[in-house]
Amino acid sequence: MSGSGSKSRTSNEVDAWLATGHRPFVVVISGPSGVGKSSFVKQLLAAGLNLEYSVSATTRARRPHETEGRDEFRRRIDAGEFVEWAEVHGEHYGTLRSEIERRLGAGKNVLLDIDVQGGRAVRRVYKDGVFIFVLPPSLADLEERLRGRATDSDDTIRLRLDNALREIKLVSEYDYAVVNDELRSALDRVASIIVAETCSTSRRPPLVST
Ligand code: ADP
Numbered sequence: 001m002s003g004s005g006s007k008s009r010t011s012n013e014v015d016a017w018l019a020t021g022h023r024p025f026v027v028v029i030s031g032p033s034g035v036g037k038s039s040f041v042k043q044l045l046a047a048g049l050n051l052e053y054s055v056s057a058t059t060r061a062r063r064p065h066e067t068e069g070r071d072e073f074r075r076r077i078d079a080g081e082f083v084e085w086a087e088v089h090g091e092h093y094g095t096l097r098s099e100i101e102r103r104l105g106a107g108k109n110v111l112l113d114i115d116v117q118g119g120r121a122v123r124r125v126y127k128d129g130v131f132i133f134v135l136p137p138s139l140a141d142l143e144e145r146l147r148g149r150a151t152d153s154d155d156t157i158r159l160r161l162d163n164a165l166r167e168i169k170l171v172s173e174y175d176y177a178v179v180n181d182e183l184r185s186a187l188d189r190v191a192s193i194i195v196a197e198t199c200s201t202s203r204r205p206p207l208v209s210t
Contacts, residue, residue: 013208017207020205021204022204023128023203024103024108024110025110025128025130025197025203026100026110026112026122027109027110027130027194028112028114028122028123029111029113029190030114030132030133030134031134031135031167032142033163033164034145034149034160035134035145035180036134036180036183036186037113040180040183040190041111044111044187044194047187050107050108050109050198051110051111051194052103052109052110052111053111053113054095054096054100054103056093056094056095057082057093057096058091058093059073059091059092073085073094076096081096082097083095083096083121084114084119086118095118100112109194109198116170119131131173131174131175132175132193133174133176133178134186135168135177135180136179136180143157143161178193
C-alpha cells in the first residue's frame with residue numbers, strides 16, 4: 001500500500017511537527033541613547049526577518065483629554081495590561097501585552113526598542129526572548145553621534161552620557177552585545193543572531209516519540 005493512509009502514526013506526528021516550525025519570539029533591543037537603535041529598528045524591519053515592531057502605547061496621543069488619558073493609562077497599569085511601562089516627563093509610555101500576544105499569535109517575531117529597565121520587565125514575562133544590547137565603539141563615538149544628531153542641548157547630552165555609562169554597565173544582563181561600529185555590518189550581525197535563534201531547537205515544540 002502507498003499514500004498517506006499507510007503512514008504510521010509516528011510519521012504523521014513528525015510531519016505535523018515539521019510543518020509547525022519555530023515558536024515566534026520577542027526581540028528586545030536596548031542601548032544608550034544615540035547609539036543607533038532607531039536606525040537599526042528601521043532597517044531590521046525591512047530585512048525580511050518576519051519581525052514586527054511593537055510601538056509603545058502612550059498618554060501623549062490623547063493630549064486634548066490629558067487627565068482622562070492618564071487615568072485610563074493608570075487603570076490599564078493596575079489591570080496588568082502592560083508588560084513594561086515608564087513615566088517620562090509626565091507622560092506614560094508602555095508596551096501592551098495584548099499587542100505582543102497578537103503578533104506572536106499570528107506567527108510573527110516581535111521587535112521592541114526599550115531601555116534596560118523595560119528590558120528587565122519584558123524578561124520577567126518573556127523568559128525565552130532574545131535580548132540584544134547595542135554598544136558604541138567608544139564613549140567618544142557616542143558623544144559624537146549625540147552631537148551629530150543636533151537635537152539635544154549640552155546639558156541633555158551630558159545627562160545622556162551619564163545614563164549611557166550606567167546602562168552599559170548592565171550589558172551582561174543581555175544575551176548578546178553588538179557594537180554599532182559600521183551600521184551595515186552591525187545590522188548583519190543582529191540579523192544573524194535573529195536567524196540563528198529561529199533555528200534553535202529550544203524554539204520548537206518537543207517532538208513526541210511513541
Ligand atoms: P538611538 O535611537 O539609539 O537614540 P539614533 O538611531 O537616533 O540612535 O542614532 C543616533 C545618530 O547616530 C544618528 O544621527 C544616526 O544617523 C547615527 N548613527 C547610527 N548608527 C551609526 C553608525 N554605525 N555610525 C555612525 N553614525 C551612526
